[in-house]
Amino acid sequence: MSSPTPDVLALLEATLDAVVIMDDRGRVLAFNASAEEMFGYRAADAIGRNVSMLMTSQDRQEHDGHVKRYLTTGESRVLGKGRDVRVRHRDGSEFSVFLSVGRIPRTDPPQFVGYLHDTSLRRKALATLEKERQLNRLYLDLAQVMLVATDRNGMVQLVNQRAVRVLKKKDQEILSSNWIDTCVPPEDRPTARAAFRNLLMSGSDEPQSCEYHVRSADGEDRFVTWRAVALRDADNVTTGIMLSGEDITEQQRAETEARRAVERMNSVSRLATMGEMAAGISHELNQPLAAIANYAQACARLLRVPSPDLPEIGGALDQIAGQALRAGEIIRRIRSLVRNEDVRREPLDINGLIREMHALLATDARVHDGRLDLDLHEDLPPVTVDKVQIQQVLMNLVHNAFEAQSVQPGSEPIDVRIATRLTDEGDIEVSVNDHGPGLAADLEQKIFEPFFTTKATGTGLGLAISRSIIKAHASRLGYRANEPRGACFYFVLPAHVETAS
16 A cells, blocks of 8 residues: 655645545555545544445445456446535544545556545535525515615515515516516606606615505506615625615595595585574574665665656665675675584684684674674784695684583673784694683593583584694693683684795
8 A cells, every 4th residue: 555645745735625545455545634524534544444434334245246347347337527425524423525536647557536625614605695594585575665676777576475466567577677667657656756866866875755656457556665785896896776665555545534534524504503503693694685675675765756866875875785785795605614624734824814713703792692802912923724624613602612612501701712922932722712611621622522511502623623634733722711701712823934935
């Protein structure tokens, strides 16, 4: 059994892979340092022993047969061919290597060299990578948002199951297609392209948001709010876009329906309150109509005399015109309160709005044999409000104040006062005050609950809707007791702030 030359041994020691040289009987002739580290044997312990000690039980049984067949017939089943095999460590554990075996030229009897590359770490790394890939795929598919990754040209590279379900397409139909051209309806494509382009050009790692529709395979448009981030390679070059989208179609529909329901309730509340004030309104309209009729009859009589007094007739006609305008103004104010209009907030003078309402609200005062007074602080800043909604709140509060006093028998006059003042914070408080019985302590919060009412014929909606309106104006409808008695309902509106154009 001849050993390799010193030059060969030095070469083996410089090799990173494990190298084992054996003779024609399978005895180990050389065992380099990498082999020592791989198998746990020292070279002195391995040299002279059969190489089968490094093999698993299955390969050990086949090894001698392979060598004998090669030496007898020249047929090679393993020489010159690389293959993955399992080998055995000194401690009995098994692991995977890539084995290449070849015959060393010009050796007689023949010698063989085996190169072994440990693939167990690579296999573990690949297994770990595959496990991570599966976990990531599972996360993508379990996510409740749409996840779509594209390259710089907008071609889809990844799509999760949530996006597949929303789009009602197979993932193969989506992958490698252009995201915007394939999945976004034509009317929303400019928005989607602008968002895509802005993110690519920004160079920012911060997520950017946008909203646009996607169109499913059956033609249904779904409204999606998107967050997008740029994908970058190791050189920090942008390679594509990752989109995370939440389908808010149903939420948007629910909000629209809720908004319409609130608008319908507001309209019902206004109509109910106007119905309760119908007697006063009819009285208010009867006055100008009766005056018109009287002046018209007077004109007819004057025209029948032989020498009619034209100046007097002209004055009567002027009165008819004035009374007709008065009736028309009353009708205009009623129509502005009962019709459904889109919410439109604009800077307004709150005192001017209250004075405009005074003529209509005064009819309610006359029905209850009472008086409506104004105590308005001058030089107030404007407020940004929806005019009709604030008028509705004032109408509800004033009507409630008169009714609260009318149920109390007595000789005291029924008075209601609308007041405005500037708060210490620079905002505007509007209050409606009466001298009625006020509210018991246990009713101060219940009074604002929907359908709760202290009136026998009340709907229980007026104060609840009024509070919702005021809350939408970034304020709060509250109650406090008047001194020495009575109730005060108030709300505070933020002063209008001019924004730079």
